[in-house]
Amino acid sequence: MKITPDPYTSSLPKTKRPTEPSPASRNDNPNQSATQNVQQDTPTHFVRQKILSWFSRVGISPSMAKDPKSQRNTLERRKQIIELQKAANLQAVLNIALNVNITESENDGLDPDWFFAFSNMAEEIHSPGMQELWGKIFAVEVSKPGSFSLRSLQMLKLLTHRDAKVFAKAVSIASRRQHDTIPRILVGFHRKKGILSFFKRAVPEQLNLASVGLSYPDLLALQDMKLLYASEIESGEYAEGQQTRWRCGAEQFTLESKQPGVALVYFKFTAVGGELYKLVPRKQNPAYLSALKDVLSEVFNIH
Known part of the structure; x- marks a missing residue:
């Protein structure tokens, strides 16, 4: 981003150089000066009423x-x-x-x-x-x-109410595998690198969670609160044609691996996070699901 000079700077009047105060106007009373500083630091009437x-x-x-x-x-x-x-x-x-x-x-x-x-x-x-x-x-x-x-x-x-709102963001993009009780936030995939992979076009293997509402500071906060594990986790490698069924919010989808050696990458909820997950209303996040499917479609058929 190009930074331009302040267009209003040239129109500001020049500041006069300070002059030495006369003996009559000089304040030689340190107590009076301290009182003035205290008055400047005193909260306004509105803030005082809130404090009281x-x-x-x-x-x-x-x-x-x-x-x-x-x-x-x-x-x-x-x-x-x-x-x-x-x-x-x-x-x-x-x-x-x-x-x-x-x-x-x-x-x-x-x-x-x-x-x-x-x-x-x-x-x-x-x-x-x-x-x-x-x-x-x-x-x-x-x-x-x-x-x-x-x-x-x-x-x-x-947890504060603000913490609970951050947790609700994570819940809105969490998925649960069929017959599994602990939710996960799917972010992408990992695959073993082979010789032919050098000739394939590069694709993003993970989505940016900040673009769908869960920022990096949010992730750190959830990890500090012991609601998410502190690092990304990889699933076991899928065989070609292997299927797993998932549910995110109200939507269900099946992932079918197009090739062997593919693993899902996700953030996993802790046991405590999994218990609290059951209490938070699961709102749909279409932007997340769309971005996730765009990334996973490179190595999975999505039904």
Whole structure:
């Protein structure tokens, strides 16, 4: 990209050189100068109100009493505010769980240890978006105990609503092989190099995930959160004519290898990522599927 000079630079008036202030105007009071600096760093009225609002949610104000008796009352009030907020968080999760449509089952009852561990974590979930996720988890676990491990819940508790949105991007382009429970993000293929390969036209063997909505920083974040494995993985080599059936979102497709020695390249979800994958609505990503098929069609027939 060519960088051009700022067209407005020439029209700006020239800056006058600073002159030495007169003794009468010089500020020799260091305290006054420090006060001015503090005032410049003070947040605006709007920001101050937001700061006060957030701290008030945990029972803290800038003018709290200093005497011991008043301090004890303030601390009791703060504990009450926090406990009320925790109860409100659990109630929100409960209301969501009650409205989840899920098939009843006759499996064993819910593990009490799992439930109390769940409630201790869920009471600290404040974001409405994340509360919805926790409500769905509880409904699924009641219907089918053992669906979600405590390790997955501990990982989920560390996720913010923004993290969940990044994970939803990965889910939208994830595929599952038939009879397999762990999803994968297919990105391309690898094939053994032979003598004849030097005479074939070069083709892209992997697609750029950033072009279909999942950037490289997103991938790194998901790997840091232990939802995706940290490196690409290759499948075993396919024999010529070997078929595998996949499902991505609502679309199913079959890959039939055109030649031997071809392997799929993908990012694999971890066990925790696989459990959370079941909770996120799988939106269709036509751009991803189209780009993936363009790459894979070099070595696979796609039905």
